[in-house]
Amino acid sequence: xxxxLAVAIAVIVLAVGAVGYAVLRDxxxxxxxxxxxxxxxxxxxxxxxxxTEGVIGDQLAFRILSKLRGLDGKIEAGRYxxxxxxxxxxxxxxxxxxxxxxGVAVTIPPGFTLxxxxxxxxxxxxxxxxxxxxxxxxxxxxxxxxxxKASTLEGVLFPETYVISDxxxxxxxxxxxxxxxxxKTASLDWSQATRLAxxxxxxxxxxxxxxxxxxVPEDRPKVAAVIxxxxxxxxxxxxxxxxxxxxxxxxxxxxxxxxxxxxxxYLIDGLPPTPIASPxxxxxxxxxxxxxxxxxxxxxxxxxxxxxxxxxxxxxxKLKARRPAGTH
Numbered sequence: 001x002x003x004x005l006a007v008a009i010a011v012i013v014l015a016v017g018a019v020g021y022a023v024l025r026d027x028x029x030x031x032x033x034x035x036x037x038x039x040x041x042x043x044x045x046x047x048x049x050x051x052t053e054g055v056i057g058d059q060l061a062f063r064i065l066s067k068l069r070g071l072d073g074k075i076e077a078g079r080y081x082x083x084x085x086x087x088x089x090x091x092x093x094x095x096x097x098x099x100x101x102x103g104v105a106v107t108i109p110p111g112f113t114l115x116x117x118x119x120x121x122x123x124x125x126x127x128x129x130x131x132x133x134x135x136x137x138x139x140x141x142x143x144x145x146x147x148x149k150a151s152t153l154e155g156v157l158f159p160e161t162y163v164i165s166d167x168x169x170x171x172x173x174x175x176x177x178x179x180x181x182x183x184k185t186a187s188l189d190w191s192q193a194t195r196l197a198x199x200x201x202x203x204x205x206x207x208x209x210x211x212x213x214x215x216v217p218e219d220r221p222k223v224a225a226v227i228x229x230x231x232x233x234x235x236x237x238x239x240x241x242x243x244x245x246x247x248x249x250x251x252x253x254x255x256x257x258x259x260x261x262x263x264x265x266y267l268i269d270g271l272p273p274t275p276i277a278s279p280x281x282x283x284x285x286x287x288x289x290x291x292x293x294x295x296x297x298x299x300x301x302x303x304x305x306x307x308x309x310x311x312x313x314x315x316x317x318k319l320k321a322r323r324p325a326g327t328h
Contacts, residue, residue: 030054030084036161037095038105039077043067046075050091054084061088071096078102079163103165108177110159110280111211113245117157117278121164121173131170139174141201142182144190148201155208155275156181184281192288196228198271207287208275212241215305220286222309225293229311235296237265245276299323 033053037046043066047059056062065088066072078099082091106124108117114136122129136153145156153174158181164173193203206227214220230237242265243256257264263272279287295309297316300323302308308319 029086032081032083035080035082036105036163037075037077037080037099038161041075041077043072043075046095050082053082055082055086056088056091057085058088062091065089065092069096076102077105077163099163101163101165103163103168105161105163107161108157108159108278110283111277112159113277114152114154114157125164125168125173126166127164127168127170127173132174135170135174139178142178142185144182144185145200145204146190148199150201150274152274153178155204155278157278158184159278159280160184185284188285188288190288196288196290202271203287204279204284205271205275207279207284208277209237209239209241209272210286211279211283212277213239214283214286215300215307217282219298219307220283221289221291222293222295222307223298224286224290226295226298226309228290229294229296231270233296234269236267236269237271239265242266242272242276245272 033055035049035053035055037049041049043063044059047056047062047066050056050062051059063072066075069092071092075095076099079101080094080099082094086094104124106121108120112120114133118129118132118136121127121132136157138151139153141148141150141153142156157174157177160177160180162173162177162180190200190203193200196203198206206224209227210220210223214223227237227239240252240257242263243259243261244250244252245263246261247256257266260267262268263276265272293309294311296311297313297319298307298309299316299319300307301319303324310316310319
């Protein structure tokens with residue numbers, strides 16, 4: 001009995017020691033990171049968020065110390081400036097103070113169109129859809145695109161979570177989201193666009209097609225390759241997502257594929273005139289670094305959403321026959 005008790009005490013001491021070490025150690029600062037705590041987030045949710053962002057490594061220590069410091073359930077919503085690997089104690093020191101930016105956290109997912117972004121902003125803030133769309137029209141594109149011109153910011157409002165305050169104007173929010181595109185894509189090897197014989201803005205157009213077409217991450221560079229291969233052969237892209245750009249439903253019908261539109265790549269040659277959605281960073285990277293394959297066709301062929309790729313029209317028809325139900 002005494003032996004069991006001793007072991008139990010030893011385990012408790014080790015656990016307390018591990019928590020104490022995680023709390024008290026002062027790790028070196030890593031890269032800066034902006035952490036957005038959503039409205040109503042629990043301490044557990046905040047711990048999970050900080051772990052995902054690489055700010056802390058011990059969720060249990062975070063939860064214990066937050067209780068001891070009276071912060072459990074009291075962390076304010078908003079944006080906090082933190083850094084990678086800062087540790088539990090330093091993270092709670094930051095979270096104990098008011099956020100650098102208060103407001104409502106609004107998430108823009110990859111693949112959202114400008115219209116969808118405007119709808120989401122309007123649903124969660126005081127900014128109207130009309131005001132947001134007006135601010136995103138007839139404005140300059142991000143500087144990283146090298147002076148490209150377009151009538152709207154479709155495709156260059158970076159998908160991310162933003163804290164929007166009650167006092168911010170539509171123009172301020174649009175400007176901030178556009179600057180995020182510049183910041184997140186600045187390190188990409190844009191020189192690859194020259195090798196691909198397209199402009200940087202056209203890279204974003206390709207990335208938007210990839211974002212809407214590739215169902216699993218590993219397919220993105222392959223979808224990029226198909227797009228470039230078809231462009232080089234002067235084949236129409238025939239991408240379903242372009243046929244339904246601007247209309248509400250998500251699954252294209254035969255009528256959609258025949259619908260006259262400057263975006264419908266079943267009817268137009270080359271790329272659409274603008275992106276068709278806001279691509280995430282991985283889709284843009286895939287557009288810059290396509291896979292080295294000679295495929296000209298792809299179709300979803302696995303229940304996971306993964307596609308099969310081929311350069312044979314005959315094989316493509318066979319692959320379509322094994323397409324899982326509910327996919328297109």
